[in-house]
Amino acid sequence: MGEQYTIEVDVIPNGQWDDICRNFLDLSGEQIAAFSSGHWEGRDSHILLRRNGEPVAGARVAIFRLPLVGRGTAYLRFGPFWRRKGVPDDPAVYRRMMAALYEEYCVKRGHCLTVLPRPHPEYHAQECAWLRELGFVKRRDLEDPDRYLVNTSLDEEAQLKSLSQKLRYNLRQAMKNSLDVRMSDDPADAEAFQALHASMRQRKQFIEAGPIDLTVELMTKLPAELKPRLFVAYHNGTLVAGASVGLFGDIAYYLFGATSEEALPLRAGYMLKWTIVRWLHEHGYQWYDLGGIAYEPGLRQFKSGLVGRAGNILPMEGEFDRWESQLGRLSADVVFGVRQLRRRMRYGNRSGRKDQAA
Secondary structure (H helix, E strand, O other): OOOOEEEEEOOOOHHHHHHHHOOEOOOOHHHOHHHHHHHHOOOEEEEEEEEOOEEEEEEEEEEEEOOOOOOEEEEEEOOOEOOEOOOOOOHHHHHHHHHHHHHHHHHHOOOEEEEEOOOOOOOHHHHHHHHHHOOOEEEEOOOOOEEEEEEOOOOHHHHHHHOOHHHHHHHHHHOOOOOEEEEEOOHHHHHHHHHHHHHHHHHHOOOOOOOHHHHHHHHHHOOOOOOOEEEEEEEOOEEEEEEEEEEEOOEEEEEEEEEOOOHHHHOHHHHHHHHHHHHHHHOOOOEEEOOOOOOOOOHHHHHHHHHOOOOEEEEOOOEEEEEOOHHHHHHHHHHHHHHHHHHHHHHHHHOOOOOOOO
């Protein structure tokens, strides 16, 4: 008997989905049910591809429809996942997964399927090439395309040498400040971190687009392999900085961070990031994705310094579309036009440009 493929659409409970995800290397927060369901607030839909009964690929999309028209875009961010642990990569699985997504969301539901491939140093360019082969068209560049990835496979001496000179200096100064920096799985620390994040947002008038409120839930409900890790920095018993890190597959992702006003003179952020990098090295992660620079000034200098000579600043190609009908394509254009307008209203003149290092 040959290989038999089957698909399951919107029938797998969140807990079962996340249990399946543990077996894949190429995950992201958006492909984890506990994260995507909270973030997309009921808009998410999912497909699982099985081969001879075994899960071999999956994807969660967010669906944005136009009122009355009922068409829009099925948005796949940092997916699909298709690289199963302990199994050689099979590009045929990726192609079958994309075919299933196209059939479900473009042919059956009439949407445009939009894909933003995962920012992986080894696979991003390849997946973009496959999308083109499959009839997808890159129709939008990203406003913040560069992803800053730290190579955490290095030993401590090599990691230090990789850092920029300025970052090494600030790290040495931070080490003199009696900071208590550690990984914590204490829910009380998670709640203190969320409170610190809320205080920082108010102080800086900072707009957070992600679901920071899910920090405690993700730490307590996800399988052990997928639980985000919380890192905290205390000074004299007071929380001055913290960061949550997603451990999704073979890359660790920076999710959220927060600092108090006291953190800057203490250089707590430098010690916090260094502790995370070393922890990831000790636990076998090769890459730490710091994200982009978004619209925050000064981040480019800090992140590029931490990435250093051994890391990778990966330019993402953009968003790829495929559609069955012109109505689906046009509806997606309206959806993305509204998205752009909201960004302009939210970020003002900062949107659409890269901030210079402060």
